[in-house]
Amino acid sequence: MAAVEDHTKVGISFGAFTLFAGERLLTREGVPVKLGARALDILVALTSAPNEVCSKEELMSRVWPGVTVEEGSVRFHIASLRKALGDGKDGARFIATLPGRGYCFVAAVSQAGSRRNDEKIAASNFPHANIPTRLSRMLGRDEDVLKLSFSLTASRLVTVVGPGGVGKTTVAVAVAHHLMSAFAGSVLFVDLGVVTDPKLVPTAVASILGLSVHSDDAIPSLVAYLRDKRILLVLDTCEHLIEAVATLAVSIVEAGLQVHIIATSREALRVEGEHVYRLDALACPPIGGG
Known part of the structure; x- marks a missing residue:
């Protein structure tokens, strides 16, 4: 997955959400969103290269470095992340699953500043x-x-x-x-x-x-x-x-x-x-x- 501008020091916005990766914080219209640590790590990984495919293997290596995990764990945390984002509700689309390839963050992303x-x-x-x-x-x-x-x-x-x-x-x-x-x-x-x-x-x-x-x-x-x-x-x-x-x-x-x-x-x-x-x-x- 190709690297893009580091967004750990600035926020990025998508829909009603803003992600401050460096502070490990996701907000919706300014209000903090409760999100598990692994789901947040997955969100940071996917939004670091929006509209690019991230394979399950690459996602596992980034979120669970040095640890062997099953694909079921990835699916579980992806599902938790989708639920927190309201993915699929009222036409909102954030994470796409590409069978046999991996996942892709498909929402429009913009820089939100610090x-x-x-x-x-x-x-x-x-x-x-x-x-x-x-x-x-x-x-x-x-x-x-x-x-x-x-x-x-x-x-x-x-x-x-x-x-x-x-x-x-x-x-x-x-x-x-x-x-x-x-x-x-x-x-x-x-x-x-x-x-x-x-x-x-x-x-x-x-x-x-x-x-x-x-x-x-x-x-x-x-x-x-x-x-x-x-x-x-x-x-x-x-x-x-x-x-x-x-x-x-x-x-x-x-x-x-x-x-x-x-x-x-x-x-x-x-x-x-x-x-x-x-x-x-x-x-x-x-x-x-x-």
Whole structure:
């Protein structure tokens, strides 16, 4: 199979999907797609040379280097990949099987650029975007970021719970960057660690959004603003304001059907619809990680 331009450092798009091979990430309209490791390896191999036939032997050598596998394994993972892509549904065609020859990626492919460039473009569309810079290297937390991203697509309120210093904020910020394009840049970070009065929690969120509140209770104004918005709110360091944050989160989620919230706290908010994600300390801290 002939080599084409390396797409491990830039994304490639096909249909509603974007593949970031270097980050081992497939998204559909910005939302991460759950895909097994072997199926993802097969997708990377096939998209590296679209419209060219990749024999089963070559595919096995690339996906299972140095390991002897049966053709049944290839067929199984191809089937899983097709299911994830919706291949064959509504006329969509991605992978063609050529009997006796192998497989071919037949969808039109275009370069999508880097994740960082996509984030910058998306963020520019939302004047209030204020997500802190993501760590260039975050060892040992990639799986947590992916799991949290999937959780946020299933539940609109996710609380990252863990002891102090475990990295809750770092992971939440990484998730926000991960989902930036899915929310068209509408991602807001609220540091509640600096808020001491529970009554000021709604005001803190409203002020970052630039809302003028002419009442002691900012929740009605905030809810009215967010009602028709698709936005991701990151409420960071909530443990000393649990009741106030819980009340605000429930009010927002009930009114704004496209608002998603990820909170970080040492304890759960304990409200209906909340998905609690427990972040544990890394089993083996990286050497030199401090």
